[in-house]
Amino acid sequence: MNKKIGIIGVGQSAFVRTYPGSIRELVFESFREAMQDAGLARTDIGATVVCSAPEYDKQRSPAGVIAEYLGLNPQPTFYAETLCSSSSTGLKLAYSLVASGLHDVVMVIGFQIMSQLTSAESQERMGRGADILWESPFGTMMPAYYAMHARAHMAKYGTTPEDLALIRVKAATYGQLNPLAVYRKPVTLEQFSDPASILGGPVAIPLRTGDCCANADGSSCLIVACEEKARAFSKKPVWIKGVGAASAPVNMAGRDRLTGLDVAEQAAAQAYRMAGITAADIDVAEVHDCFTIAELMAYENLGFAKPGEGRDLIGSKATYKEGSIPVNIDGGLLSKGHPIGATGGSQVRTIVLQLRGEAGPIQVKAPVFGLIHNIGGVGLYGNVTILGVD
Amino acid sequence: MAKNELDTRFSEFGTVSFASVTRVNDFIGHLEAGKLTGTRCAKCAKIFFPPRAQCCECFSSEMEWFEVCGEGELVSFSTLQYAPTGFTEETPYTIALVDYKDYKVFGRIDGSIPPEELSVGMKLKAVPSRTSNGHLTYLFERSPAR
Numbered sequence: 001m002n003k004k005i006g007i008i009g010v011g012q013s014a015f016v017r018t019y020p021g022s023i024r025e026l027v028f029e030s031f032r033e034a035m036q037d038a039g040l041a042r043t044d045i046g047a048t049v050v051c052s053a054p055e056y057d058k059q060r061s062p063a064g065v066i067a068e069y070l071g072l073n074p075q076p077t078f079y080a081e082t083l084c085s086s087s088s089t090g091l092k093l094a095y096s097l098v099a100s101g102l103h104d105v106v107m108v109i110g111f112q113i114m115s116q117l118t119s120a121e122s123q124e125r126m127g128r129g130a131d132i133l134w135e136s137p138f139g140t141m142m143p144a145y146y147a148m149h150a151r152a153h154m155a156k157y158g159t160t161p162e163d164l165a166l167i168r169v170k171a172a173t174y175g176q177l178n179p180l181a182v183y184r185k186p187v188t189l190e191q192f193s194d195p196a197s198i199l200g201g202p203v204a205i206p207l208r209t210g211d212c213c214a215n216a217d218g219s220s221c222l223i224v225a226c227e228e229k230a231r232a233f234s235k236k237p238v239w240i241k242g243v244g245a246a247s248a249p250v251n252m253a254g255r256d257r258l259t260g261l262d263v264a265e266q267a268a269a270q271a272y273r274m275a276g277i278t279a280a281d282i283d284v285a286e287v288h289d290c291f292t293i294a295e296l297m298a299y300e301n302l303g304f305a306k307p308g309e310g311r312d313l314i315g316s317k318a319t320y321k322e323g324s325i326p327v328n329i330d331g332g333l334l335s336k337g338h339p340i341g342a343t344g345g346s347q348v349r350t351i352v353l354q355l356r357g358e359a360g361p362i363q364v365k366a367p368v369f370g371l372i373h374n375i376g377g378v379g380l381y382g383n384v385t386i387l388g389v390d
Numbered sequence: 391m392a393k394n395e396l397d398t399r400f401s402e403f404g405t406v407s408f409a410s411v412t413r414v415n416d417f418i419g420h421l422e423a424g425k426l427t428g429t430r431c432a433k434c435a436k437i438f439f440p441p442r443a444q445c446c447e448c449f450s451s452e453m454e455w456f457e458v459c460g461e462g463e464l465v466s467f468s469t470l471q472y473a474p475t476g477f478t479e480e481t482p483y484t485i486a487l488v489d490y491k492d493y494k495v496f497g498r499i500d501g502s503i504p505p506e507e508l509s510v511g512m513k514l515k516a517v518p519s520r521t522s523n524g525h526l527t528y529l530f531e532r533s534p535a536r
Binding site (some may be wrong): 011051108121123124125127129131132133134136137138139140141143144145147148149151152155156170201202203204205206207252253254255258344 | 405409440470471510522
């Protein structure tokens with residue numbers, strides 16, 4: 001029997017194109033929300049796990065700097081990194097620290113400031129999140145790797161660029177409702193079909209600009225507690241029911257297929273087993289839609305759809321708020337923007353608010369289980385977390 | 391090469407190389423001589439492409455080189471209209487994964503093949519080549535019609 005471990009506080013800064021401040025100030029914004037949410041004093045925090053992807057800002061070893069700024073000395077702090085899934089990895093580490101009995105309350109901080117680099121420089125950094133010996137010298141970047149997955153999926157299953165565009169249309173539907181999102185405008189299929197429009201312009205064929213999430217600056221904060229502390233501090237603790245994580249060969253040459261992400265399937269299988277549930281039990285999900293094809297593959301890798309049938313799920317609007325399995329109804333990365341290290345924590349925050357019944361205009365009806373799918377690199381690191389109300 | 395000099399040949403690989411020293415720098419010498427090569431473990435015969443100097447299967451560091459020859463099948467590809475820093479002058483270019491059955495090879499497709507003639511499953515052959523800035527690389531070319 002797994003120990004009951006809860007999430008008692010969540011926070012997120014606004015995700016913006018350019019944050020006019022430093023990483024410590026950006027982190028403070030989500031820290032304040034999470035601390036006020038949980039009603040904690042700084043001395044209640046036993047340890048912090050700080051998560052980001054390296055080389056976007058100049059600060060080396062950011063954990064120490066951030067712990068000091070938040071007034072969390074002399075408690076231990078350390079840094080965790082799995083590229084875009086860093087804060088989900090941080091959550092798993094926090095779970096472990098609490099489950100082991102080493103600490104009663106652990107904070108997970110995710111952040112990224114990407115605006116200090118040009119877009120081409122960011123793509124170069126991201127390209128070096130792949131294999132710098134054998135892939136990066138060819139001029140790789142994240143959209144192109146995911147475009148290769150899209151092409152493979154289209155060739156095998158007949159998925160179309162329009163199926164992918166529908167995912168962005170859904171994201172924009174909900175992004176308009178999210179005050180913390182970067183992109184809050186509606187998106188239509190017509191915009192996609194015009195190659196001269198911004199959204200319809202090709203980036204890495206077959207992906208268009210509208211298929212890609214935007215870089216952003218942002219931070220997220222989660223507070224994890226043992227059962228006793230969770231019940232003492234929180235009227236509505238949300239429980240961590242399952243955690244799963246996996247890794248895959250970094251070079252595409254080491255992958256068995258490009259039509260899905262093995263790490264997502266493996267992490268999901270672990271998380272479902274730990275929670276004692278199946279995909280059919282999930283009431284609301286946040287998946288890593290860094291690109292539209294990534295959300296479509298997530299439908300299939302998480303068991304919401306059979307392989308090749310992800311297009312039917314979006315086509316029938318099953319992943320809208322009123323559908324059988326609402327996905328990314330906070331707007332997803334496509335609307336919120338993707339401040340690498342902060343993204344996982346933001347996804348978790350959305351599901352925690354859903355399970356508490358505090359999700360406002362996007363609240364689904366009485367959810368019992370919620371799932372978070374957070375991928376690092378191009379299916380290099382996979383993390384699936386299942387949360388529950390009980 | 392002088393005694394204490396590092397073998398930095400790997401800095402010649404690709405338009406922009408992010409590393410200069412590996413234990414498989416002979417890969418560069420082979421490419422210069424017109425051969426694309428991988429490694430095979432001398433102890434357990436496990437095949438590696440990209441090449442590596444140590445075997446994770448049997449822990450041996452005795453490796454033999456083999457030449458990547460014949461044709462493979464195009465697994466997938468994408469044409470970049472936008473590129474990272476260091477590559478922006480080369481757009482558009484097409485990256486691809488080609489399956490040789492015993493191993494797969496990641497690289498670029500010969501830019502002279504019109505993109506509309508590319509399709510998943512077509513046969514391609516990796517051929518040593520030079521980048522636009524004169525560095526060493528390899529390109530996937532159309533396999534001769536049979």
